Amino acid sequence: MPEAKAKEFSPVKVPLFSAGRERKGDFEVSGAVFGRDGDTSILHEAVRMQLARRRRGTASTKTKGFIAGGGKKPWRQKGTGRARAGSTRSPLWRHGGTIFGPQPRDYSYQMPKKAWRRALCLALTDRAKNGKMVVVESLELSEPKTKTADAFLKALGLAHALIVLGEDDMGFYRAARNLAAHKVLRLEGLNVYDLLNYDELLMTTKVARQIETRLSGSKATAAS
Numbered sequence: 001m002p003e004a005k006a007k008e009f010s011p012v013k014v015p016l017f018s019a020g021r022e023r024k025g026d027f028e029v030s031g032a033v034f035g036r037d038g039d040t041s042i043l044h045e046a047v048r049m050q051l052a053r054r055r056r057g058t059a060s061t062k063t064k065g066f067i068a069g070g071g072k073k074p075w076r077q078k079g080t081g082r083a084r085a086g087s088t089r090s091p092l093w094r095h096g097g098t099i100f101g102p103q104p105r106d107y108s109y110q111m112p113k114k115a116w117r118r119a120l121c122l123a124l125t126d127r128a129k130n131g132k133m134v135v136v137e138s139l140e141l142s143e144p145k146t147k148t149a150d151a152f153l154k155a156l157g158l159a160h161a162l163i164v165l166g167e168d169d170m171g172f173y174r175a176a177r178n179l180a181a182h183k184v185l186r187l188e189g190l191n192v193y194d195l196l197n198y199d200e201l202l203m204t205t206k207v208a209r210q211i212e213t214r215l216s217g218s219k220a221t222a223a224s
Contacts, residue, residue, distance in 0.1 A: 009035045012128045016205070019138035021155040027135045027205060030212045034128040036121040046111060046119035046192040053108040061101025064089050070096075116192075117215055123195040124211070133201040134158065135208055139165070139172040149176035153202070158182070162198035164190055166207045187211070 009031025016027035029035075064070070070089030077084055091099045111119075127133040134156055141148045149172060153161060163184045165173050173184050185194060187207055195201065203211070 011035070012125075014128050014133045014135050015131075017134065017136045017156060019136065019140055021136075021152065024137070027208070029128060029135075029208055030216065033121050033212050033215045034124050034133075036118070036125045038118065038122060040122060042115060042119045043122055043192060043196065046116060046123075047196065049109060049111050049116075050191060050193045055107040057105040057107050059102040060104050061098040063099075063101070064091060064097030067095070067097050119192050120190065120195075121215055123192045124201075124215075127195065127201040132199060133203075134161075135203060135205055137205055139163075139169045139204055141172060141175055144171050144175045146175055146178050150179055153179070153182060156202070158200045158202060160198055161200040161202050162194050164201070164203040164207055164211075166204065166210060168206070169204065187214075 011028040011031050012035040013026035013028055014034075016024045018024050064087065067089045070087035074085050074088050075082065085093075087093075088096070090096045124133075136156070139152075141152060153163075153176070159181060161182045163172070163176060163182060164187055165184055166187055173186075176182060176184050183194060183198060187210055190211065
């Protein structure tokens with residue numbers, strides 16, 4: 001039987017700005033990453049997985065063995081006319097232990113890697129195709145200050161953006177990490193929850209190409 005041909009995706013155009021925040025036309029990104037289609041319910045599953053991995057399972061109740069006291073048998077076994085009792089900390093007694101109460105547990109679970117990669121691509125597609133993604137040639141600032149980073153983002157028309165940074169953008173990270181309305185994120189930590197939680201997406205052309213390489217390849221790991 002002839003082999004099935006891989007589906008081809010058309011490139012997607014997103015706005016491109018220079019380091020001076022001047023519009024320079026459009027920037028083409030790979031349709032295989034930024035132009036995917038498919039069942040969007042996988043986005044819900046990806047967000048559920050991330051929230052479960054962040055959940056702290058610290059609920060804890062005391063069973064009979066964790067409550068102080070109760071070491072002495074309250075009365076003799078026979079002859080009193082009362083029911084047999086071995087401890088005053090029995091779950092049947094007041095101030096006794098709890099039966100089958102919640103104990104510290106791990107709520108995390110892992111999606112298949114291919115499903116996680118597909119969910120990431122769908123989230124990126126939503127931002128790219130709906131005009132919520134902006135690409136700049138560089139994130140260099142005239143001075144590494146928070147107010148300078150804030151002015152940079154306002155000039156791009158970004159009010160609530162997720163900013164994905166590469167290794168060369170750590171200066172911008174230090175300047176923008178305290179901005180309450182935005183979030184700066186290393187490329188390694190790119191995840192579905194943050195992509196959907198912020199209204200806009202900002203990255204450099206270099207980071208966009210790195211994302212294409214990472215998600216179109218065979219290796220992808222889920223973020224916690």
